[in-house]
Each structure stands twice: as C-alpha cells, then as structure tokens.
Amino acid sequence: MSARTRFAPSPTGFMHIGNLRTAIFEYLVAKHDGGEFLLRIEDTDQNRKVEGAIDFIYNTLDLCNMKIDEGPKTPGEYGPYIQSERINIYKEYAEKLVEMGKAYYCFCAEETLEEMREYCDRKKIPFMYDGRCSHLTKEEIEEKLKNGEKYVIRQKMPKTGVSVVHDVVYGDVRVENQVLEDQILLKSDGYPTYNFANVIDDHLMHITHVIRGNEYLAQTPKYNLLYEAFGWEAPTYIHVPMVLGSDGNKLSKRNGDASFMDLYNEGYLPSAIVNYLVLLGWSPATNEEVYSMDDLIKNFDVNRISKSPATYDIKKLQWFNHKYINMLSDEEYLKFVRPYLTYDVSNKTEEWVNKLLTIYKDHLSYGKEINDLVGIFFNDDINISKENEEFLNSDESIPLVIKTYKEELAKLDDWNTEKIANVISIVKEKTGVKGKLLYMPIRIKISGIEHGPELPDEIYLIGREKVLERLS
C-alpha cells in the first residue's frame, strides 16, 4: 500500500510556520510515494474553536500548492474528517477497551485531582494519578453510572518494563513504563483526548506515516501502548526537528513570530515560503536549493531529515522570495506587486505606475517593500542631508553641471528615458565632467538621496516639471 499521511491541525485560524513545515513534510512523504494526503480537523477542545478556520486551512494549503485528497470538503471513504463529528466512534472504542479490561471508568473529580496535584507540588514529588478507580467493583461502577456521576475513561498503563518505539529520524526511543500515567482517553464531556482521537483516527483512516514535531517524541510510547492494546499495527513514526525563532525559542504567536498569513500578506510568495521551509530540517542530496513542488516530491527523502532544531532566518527567506519574484513574468509581477503599493497614484497614468513597479522587479525582496523603495517618487519634500549638502559644495563644477542639466532637459520635446539618457551625454560633453560628479548632483537635487534606480528612469518618473523646479 502506498503512503497515506495526514495534516491534523486544530481549527484556530492561525497557521504557524512550524505547522506549515510539518504539513509540507507530510505532503511530500505521501506524494513521493504516490500516496494520499488527508486533512483532519482536530477540534476536540471545544473552547478553542474559531469560526471559518477550516476555510482558512484549505486556503493556506491551496496557496501552497498542496492538494488535499481527503478531508472535510472532499471526503473519502473514511470520514467524517472532523473529530467533533466522530465522538461516537471514540466512545465506542474507549468502551471496547474497558470491556477488554485495558481501560477503566474513573470518577475522580477534577477538583480532587487538582488537590492531589497541589499536595504533590508542595511535597516536591512528581504527581501521577494513582489509579484508585481501577479498583472499583463492577457494582460500584454501575451504581455511580446510574447516579449520573461524571466520569472519564483512563487507559491502564503497565507499571514495569520498558517501551521502545522506533522513529525514522531519531532511532529507538525507550521510556520506562512506570513514568507513564494512566492517561485519559475520553473526557467527561464525552470528547476524546488528543492522544486517543489521534490513534483511533490514524488507524481507521489507514495512515501509514505519522509525521509530527519533535515535542511529541517522548509521548510516542503512550501511543504505541494504545495500538498494542487494540492489537493494531502502529504506523511509521517520523519526528521532525522543531523550528526556532531567532531568539532560540520555540516559534509562537505570543512572541509575535510570523505566521504563514503574515508572510503572505507582507508579499512573500507561497512557493518561496514552501521552498524555504522545506530546507529547515531537511536537506537535499545535491547543492541545488531552488525547488518547485514537483521537484520536491521527486527528491524528498525522509532519511535526510536532521535531528537538530533549525532557526528561522527571514534573510534567507527574503533571498528565496527575491529569486521567485524574479522568475515571474513582467505581467505576473505587476499583478503581484500592484496591491502592495500604498501610495496614492490616482493622478498618475497606468503606464507611469507600471514603469515604476517594473524598475524595481529585481530589487524587491517582498511585496510590501515596494513602498520603501519607491518613496522618492512620492515625496515632494526634498530633504538634503548635511553630508549631501557638503558634497554639493565640494566641487566647483557642480553648479555648472546642474545648470546644464536644467537647460538641456528644458529643451527636450519628448519626455522619455532615451532622450533623457541622451541629455546626460550632452551634459557630460558640454561640461567635461564625468562619473560621480556627473551623476550625484542631479540625483541629490531631484530626490534628496544619493541612490535610486537608473538615473534616466529616475528623472523620467519624477517628471519634467518637478525636475526642472528642483534643479533651480
């Protein structure tokens, strides 16, 4: 059977770079093998539901060019794909485990547990549920059930021995069974816990490879114990290293770390984001770094996933984005940047705007940056810095150069870049000045700053009227 993987986010309406990266790995493992990629919504925490989150997830994956083979909107034969719609299934399996004697009803109130926990905290001893309810007699249980007492279902964990789990990336991971708590499978509100729902669904949906963040590694033995209890075959585990922020901490919304949508809205192309992210914790066998989704599918190899955490570095993302922007056709590029331009261009021609944007095509790192680059064409307040003022007074040829520019530009009948470039040559000839002294004075005079796009373009875009005005 070919690989089946799943992306299983909570519907919080927020997609982390780290989550996305995991989704990419999941997608690639499935597709590399010609298998299926499923989306399952893990909404067992009723308090965290967010309206529209499912659309948001679909939208994100779609932008990233990852097609969902089975999910809430495109059901396959193993649905439903939203956990809250499957609670009967979990209940059934939890009860089956109780019948098999591998799980039990627990009537301990949350407050009781809380007290026990506090007591242990004070005594500085690790707290673990003592399993007292596993000793309840059949009659006691029926009595409590009849009285409508709230309960949870807990799994009986072995008290001795060692559990070993094999992970593709990290190898064998062993954990002493005695540190494993009798974990809750079914909560008192009837919803399953994450761990339980995960195992049930992964099995029922025939998931072959479970790919998730390294933070779950230590919990994997618990999962395996559940598979064992049911007599099911466990999937292949692939734990991937975490993605850290530049401060060395786990990425989080709280730290203000960028989410996919933040980046997208800033003007990063999804293809560039995907390309960058896949290289965080994975490396190809060759030196090639720029990959289309198809190339990634072809070349992805789980054996090349690294063990150590990766730090997210926006500089490199910018480099990728810059590369991808350059790969766009002029037409695509214009369509892409135009929405990011926030300056008022209502009194400009479309031709002018397009020319302006096109000039910056191979300078641009991300969409919003266009506003930083293009400022000189919208600012009528020319502020010449002290250094530049000094420069203007540093050579006696400068006033003549400026004067000549002004005269020659005023003579121009056609205002276009070719003619303007020609004017520069004329000024050079007439004054005998070249290089910096030829270019900088007019640059500074008309824009206030010493750098910008090609000079003829700059002069052209600022416009005849303003240029002549500023040269006087």
Add this chain to the structure above:
RNA sequence: GGCCCGUUGGUGAAGUGGUUGAACACACAUGCCUUUCACGCAUGCAUUCAUGGGUUCAAAUCCCGUACGGGUCACCA
C-alpha cells in the same frame, strides 16, 4: 526536579572512521562591472566541528562523563 532529544561559522547546512587543507547557500566584507548607488559577477570569511576523557595507525564521525540549549510530565492539542 524526573524523563526524552539535541549541540559543525552570525544563519540554513554537507559530512555516517582515512582525496575534508570541513562542501554548498544566506548574511557580512572587499574588489570588478555599470561613466554614480543598487542589481549582477568575483574573492574572502570555522587551523576546527560545545567541552573533557577514552577506543583506533587514523575521529566532526564510535564510547563515556560534563556543560549548555530545547522538549515533555493536563479532562490542551
């Protein structure tokens, strides 16, 4: 605190006992090009692989300890 995982340059990383004098890419620096800046191109950038010890003719690569970093111990996912 117990347990689990990790540690190659500012960043992503290659490397799985001997052509590694540690690739490649980003960033950075310098130079070239463009009669200017940027773009582009070229060059430079770890005498060393957290650290101490061990195994070996030979270790970034294997073993042990230490330090540091992170994760995890919920009726959260």
